[in-house]
Amino acid sequence: MSEVKATNPADGKVANPKVMLNLGSLPPRQKPSAMMREQYPRTPSRVNPDQPQWPAYRGYHEYSFAHATMSVRLPTILEKGIADVHLTVNQEYDEDRVKDLVECIHRMEDLLDSLKANDKLRYITDDGAGDVALWNKEIARYFRGKDFMNSPWVFAEAYKYRRLRECFSLSKYWVEYDVFFRQKCDTFARSAEAVFELASRFAAPFSFAEGISDEDKLKTSKLMFRELTQICLWGNSTDLSLLIDMTEEDIKKLQSTGGEHLSATEKNILGNDLDKITDKVASMKGGRIDFVLDNAGFELYCDLVYADWLIQSGICKEIVFHGKKIPWFVSDVTKKDWDWILNSCVYGYLFPEATEEEMDWLRVMGRRWKSYEKEGKFKYQSHPFWCSGFTFWSLTAEAPDLFIELATSDLVIFKGDLNHRKLGYDCHYPYNTPFSQAIGPLASTPGAPPIVSLRTVKSDIVVGIPDGVGEKLDEEEKGWKISGKYAVVLLSEGRPGEKITFADTNNE
Numbered sequence: 410m411s412e413v414k415a416t417n418p419a420d421g422k423v424a425n426p427k428v429m430l431n432l433g434s435l436p437p438r439q440k441p442s443a444m445m446r447e448q449y450p451r452t453p454s455r456v457n458p459d460q461p462q463w464p465a466y467r468g469y470h471e472y473s474f475a476h477a478t479m480s481v482r483l484p485t486i487l488e489k490g491i492a493d494v495h496l497t498v499n500q501e502y503d504e505d506r507v508k509d510l511v512e513c514i515h516r517m518e519d520l521l522d523s524l525k526a527n528d529k530l531r532y533i534t535d536d537g538a539g540d541v542a543l544w545n546k547e548i549a550r551y552f553r554g555k556d557f558m559n560s561p562w563v564f565a566e567a568y569k570y571r572r573l574r575e576c577f578s579l580s581k582y583w584v585e586y587d588v589f590f591r592q593k594c595d596t597f598a599r600s601a602e603a604v605f606e607l608a609s610r611f612a613a614p615f616s617f618a619e620g621i622s623d624e625d626k627l628k629t630s631k632l633m634f635r636e637l638t639q640i641c642l643w644g645n646s647t648d649l650s651l652l653i654d655m656t657e658e659d660i661k662k663l664q665s666t667g668g669e670h671l672s673a674t675e676k677n678i679l680g681n682d683l684d685k686i687t688d689k690v691a692s693m694k695g696g697r698i699d700f701v702l703d704n705a706g707f708e709l710y711c712d713l714v715y716a717d718w719l720i721q722s723g724i725c726k727e728i729v730f731h732g733k734k735i736p737w738f739v740s741d742v743t744k745k746d747w748d749w750i751l752n753s754c755v756y757g758y759l760f761p762e763a764t765e766e767e768m769d770w771l772r773v774m775g776r777r778w779k780s781y782e783k784e785g786k787f788k789y790q791s792h793p794f795w796c797s798g799f800t801f802w803s804l805t806a807e808a809p810d811l812f813i814e815l816a817t818s819d820l821v822i823f824k825g826d827l828n829h830r831k832l833g834y835d836c837h838y839p840y841n842t843p844f845s846q847a848i849g850p851l852a853s854t855p856g857a858p859p860i861v862s863l864r865t866v867k868s869d870i871v872v873g874i875p876d877g878v879g880e881k882l883d884e885e886e887k888g889w890k891i892s893g894k895y896a897v898v899l900l901s902e903g904r905p906g907e908k909i910t911f912a913d914t915n916n917e
């Protein structure tokens with residue numbers, strides 16, 4: 410072993426001494442891909458949800474968004490939810506239904522008190538739903554005696570939405586009530602400018618210019634795919650749970666879909682696998698792409714426009730959308746939101762200021778999407794796993810059926826911040842951790858499909874970005890991880906085509 414003084418070419422200063430090793434008797438270097446495989450599964454059978462592989466963010470970490478969320482945002486969200494139910498009570502006339510709904514309000518108030526008092530996490534009351542045993546098993550195993558603030562943020566926050574569900578699922582008449590439904594509809598109605606900007610471009614059926622060569626077709630496809638991917642990415646900035654204080658102007662800025670804006674914002678994509686993804690998709694014909702959806706309203710509309718083009722261009726013959734079973738993280742898509750947007754586009758009166766021509770564009774697209782649904786080109790699914798307290802590291806163990814379903818896809822696109830947190834176990838990783846490593850079994854399990862995360866950065870976990878970039882932003886731009894100004898577009902190649910075999914369990 411010898412010590413060498415290295416000189417930094419930039420400033421000529423002597424850098425830290427480097428240690429030179431004699432590697433003659435060590436095993437030969439492996440190829441990077443083989444090396445990655447062997448790191449997996451980083452003994453996923455040993456991952457404890459309370460003590461994951463890197464430190465978990467927790468509500469008491471004052472430096473993190475976990476703290477602001479658990480101490481301020483969640484109570485505010487619940488208070489707004491209660492105000493929504495007040496509105497409904499005031500419009501209800503049947504005494505039994507009114508009394509039943511008032512009970513729901515009382516349960517919500519109890520939950521609010523419990524959150525503010527930072528109570529210990531109690532078991533989910535048996536409301537007859539299939540997921541109760543799963544939640545309670547996880548609480549009993551890993552979070553017994555833990556409270557809202559000292560449990561890992563991702564679990565505590567998901568648990569709060571399951572508890573909110575319980576406020577209604579224990580009722581007689583209001584089991585399916587969604588306290589966020591009004592807000593979700595309102596935000597779409599407030600997105601007129603961007604909605605019609607896209608409708609004006611995408612209502613007409615897509616076709617290549619006549620007589621162009623195959624090479625030019627490929628070029629056009631690639632360019633369109635790149636731009637649509639970015640529209641779909643930034644559509645995620647309009648997230649209801651963060652929009653509370655936004656003006657109409659702020660929303661318009663976020664939703665701007667013009668080319669100039671897109672090229673200006675591409676530099677804000679800190680980890681960018683867009684080239685690789687574009688090449689992969691360009692080689693597809695009649696394939697299947699899955700979207701693990703995030704927000705309803707404008708973001709879902711962007712997803713639909715994107716999916717529509719993937720069908721029309723011949724790249725896909727089938728798009729599968731994965732939504733949530735219950736109201737989740739305020740604006741996540743449920744089946745009701747899915748039906749609502751399709752029907753609103755065709756029959757709605759959401760945009761009183763729109764011209765007849767604009768409304769026609771919207772109707773044309775809405776009708777096309779509904780016909781795709783009938784023909785099986787668009788499929789909507791909602792597996793209960795998406796609304797569990799588990800991160801996606803546990804998908805193979807807790808929902809192997811879902812894994813097998815995803816494994817038949819040519820590409821699975823995860824949208825948004827929460828999905829990204831769950832992909833990476835919501836841990837405090839070094840910024841340059843490769844995405845495939847951060848998502849563990851979803852990349853390493855034989856048969857794992859290629860996975861893309863399209864995420865505007867709105868919380869602490871950041872992986873897959875080049876060395877030094879995150880550190881520089883930490884120094885220069887306070888709050889860069891929660892502003893929604895930056896994004897990542899990351900790809901994990903997975904192990905498609907390999908025979909699926911599951912490790913015994915992903916939990917301890």
Ligand SMILES: O=P(O)(O)OC[C@@]1(O)O[C@H](CO)[C@@H](O)[C@@H]1O
Binds near residue numbers: 703704738825830867
């Ligand atoms: O998943 P989305 O809609 O992109 O974002 C959800 C979000 O706003 O809410 C969570 C905290 O409540 C964070 O993960 C994130 O900031």
